[in-house]
Amino acid sequence: MMFEHEDGNPILKLDDEQSWKLIDSTKHGRLVVTVAGEPDIFPVNYAASDRKLFLRTAPGNKLAELTINSKVLFETDGILSEEAWSVVLRGTARVLDQSADIAEAEALGLKPWVPTLKDFYVEITPTSVSGRHFQFGEHPEREI
Secondary structure, eight states, rough: OSOSSSSSSEEEOOHHHHHHHHHHOOOOEEEEEEEEEEEEEEEEEEETTTTTEEEEOTTHHHHHHHHOOOOEEEEEEEEOSEEEEEEEEEEEEEEESSHHHHHHHHTTOOOOOSOOOOOOEEEEEEEEEEEEEEEOOOOOOOOO
């Protein structure tokens, strides 16, 4: 098992260190942005560095929406044969426009999933991180 659960509880609330360990070891997730009260979600690949997330994007809805409202939600997860986990990060996104910031992001080696031009780097600075780890098992019988 990835994490030890106490008292046989199948759900473990992860602390910041455990959550960041999972964020650092994963390279895919979903970015949620909201414009005019309407949420939108995008699958993304990312790199983590210094407790920040970085992604690349092209002009389009994702880029336009996060520049209108920089408050974002990011979720990454993993499912194995007997366990699963989910980490949610709330934060603020900004499009990198300074040469030094872009050079730092480029040094992370972040490549697009598909062969398309994604010339914009986005940095997400978290305001909170939460995670949960799940152990799979049979549905319990209700006690009468």
